[in-house]
Amino acid sequence: MDAISFGTDGWRARLDTFTDERVRMVGQAVADYLADTGHDAPVAVGYDARATSEGFAESLADVLAANGFDVLLPERDCPTPVVAWGIVDRDLAGALMVTASHNPPEYNGVKFLPADGAPALPDVTDAIEERLAEPRADGPRGSVERVNLVDSHAAQARELVGPDCEGLTVVYDAMHGSGRGVTDALLESAGTTVICRRCERDTSFGGGSPEPSADHLAGLVDAVEAHDADLGIANDGDADRLAVVTPERGFLDENLFFAAIYDELLEDDSGPAVRTVSTTFLIDRIAAAHGEDVIETAVGFKWVAEAMVEHDALMGGEESGGFSIRGHVPEKDGVLMALVAADAAAAEPLDHRVDRLLDTHGDIVADKVSVDCPDDRKDAVVDALGNTIPDEVAGEGVEKVVTLDGFKLLLTDGSWLLVRPSGTEPKMRVYAEAGSRERVDELLAAGRDLVESHL
Structure with a gap:
């Protein structure tokens, strides 16, 4: 036990x-x-x-x-x-x-x-x-x-989204997981032309992990370019998360995908967004522009789901690629969100919408790194961090400390650094967001040093 x-x-x-x-x-x-x-x-x-x-x-x-x-x-x-x-x-x-x-x-x-x-x-x-x-x-x-169980889910997704994807070409990467024959079939039922990658069952997942991260999806990026496709979509092993590839950006940062879809939903509907403490402040800027609120939660979709129900949120999500929308079961759904993504891309290329959002609200760069930490050391590291919050990080003063999940340090230049224990692996996670790649790298290095000093 x-x-x-x-x-x-x-x-x-x-x-x-x-x-x-x-x-x-x-x-x-x-x-x-x-x-x-x-x-x-x-x-x-x-x-x-x-x-x-x-x-x-x-x-x-x-x-x-x-x-x-x-x-x-x-x-x-x-x-x-x-x-x-x-x-x-x-x-x-x-x-x-x-x-x-x-x-x-x-x-x-x-x-x-x-x-x-x-x-x-x-x-x-x-x-x-x-x-x-x-x-x-x-x-x-x-x-x-x-x-x-698949057919009723597909019917629910089509009824909820009302997709119009005629003329859209999508490369779908199942990563040998359970989305194969499900996500691609749903997209095809909405009029999408689907080109499949890794849609055969392989219990070794091709010798890797079914994790739809940028370093695992280079082949999907190449396939989108080779087929002149409008979009690339990948699911993780159990298809509750997704990643998106666009023609101009390649791998689309999950924070930017969240922002693009929330903005698109707000064109015809209203409601707050729910995001985790590790997810971009760009969501807050978009919400404010529409007179909407944002609810911040601890990491883990269970907290997002709880807040979505409590606040009747239009969309909820986390930077790791888990999202859902109002009217659906409060669980992250990479199959449904693939259809939402395709429907949004058919109306306007996601690259165009993201460009417009960044022009309006300012550039956003976010990233994360992991630091190995045995599970039995996590509490001690978190306690030590709590007792040694620095006055500044990478040259910027700490303006506020958020303790919803680990320690999120809001800095005077509008950037932030988050350190929290992983709930699934023997690691500490370090997240950062700022207005440039250089600044994010500085913050991540500072966060890594902070964690390692307490291991």
């Missing part, structure tokens, strides 16, 4: 720790949690494209069924947001999703999604952890049924 811990987005571990025995204990804990909180509706168990995921999902289904729950298993591996929408669409008690998202193939993970389809908050995951126990049978056995 000590090896099982739910972090920012569920429990993830290497396969020498993430064993069938422990997975079954999670299944029993979820069964007990649901029973104790008065839920008796069916439960979905989804899984990603990893070699071990379907087997783990079947084990979870077996435990839940042994505890009297009817269980729905997808017909094949599928995206996390498809499972999340299935909860709401089918009025389920919740779902378990077997996925390690963007982590390399030697990892796997599992997370619980409650009845609203949103990421589970700490009070829920704490309650599940408290119930970890050996599996047992409890009363009549439930059924296990294979179902199609």
Whole structure:
């Protein structure tokens, strides 16, 4: 039991720790949690494209069924947001999703999604952890049924977006993950011409990680140019996040994508934006220009989702590529957002909109680095940082300290530096935003030095 811990987005571990025995204990804990909180509706168990995921999902289904729950298993591996929408669409008690998202193939993970389809908050995951126990049978056995969850999600996405993508050409990169045959099919159903890359299942993800970062998407950038495409889109391993490539910029910084889509949505609608503490202030400038508010949260889409519901937000997102919009299940959705991106690009090239936003609101450059830090050292490093906040960073005074998640230092020149512990890896994250690449590099170097001085 000590090896099982739910972090920012569920429990993830290497396969020498993430064993069938422990997975079954999670299944029993979820069964007990649901029973104790008065839920008796069916439960979905989804899984990603990893070699071990379907087997783990079947084990979870077996435990839940042994505890009297009817269980729905997808017909094949599928995206996390498809499972999340299935909860709401089918009025389920919740779902378990077997996925390690963007982590390399030697990892796997599992997370619980409650009845609203949103990421589970700490009070829920704490309650599940408290119930970890050996599996047992409890009363009549439930059924296990294979179902199609993809079609209803696609219908919801098309109804919500109302896309008009005729004449648009998109190169789609599934990174061998669960978006293959799902995101590309949704785009094609909206009239988009789709050219696929890495849309075959490969449980080794081509020898890397299904992480849609700039250094993993050089081939997508080349393909957009080679095919004279209007847009490139990539999903991570479980397709809850996306990355976008444009003809002029190549890899489009996720902060700029957020800004472009929020600005486009505000042309026909209104409402605040929700962003994490690590996400660009450009969102704030766009919101202010439209008379809207911005709600800042800790890192982790569970906090974004909670705030989106509370404030009826038009859009919520984080700089790591997780986004959702009003009217949808409050979970990041890289499949839906691919359709939103295509629809926006069909109306106006994203490069043009980004150029206009930067001309209006000023240049924004953001980046991040990671510093290795064992999990058992993170609290000590954070405590040490809290006791030694500098008066200035890279030559600029510290005007304000935000402690929503780690320490965000707002500087007198309008730039900022954030240091926080990773919730998924043994690392400390250092983020910075400023008006130039040079200034961001200075801030990141200063942040790295600050962390390393306390390791």
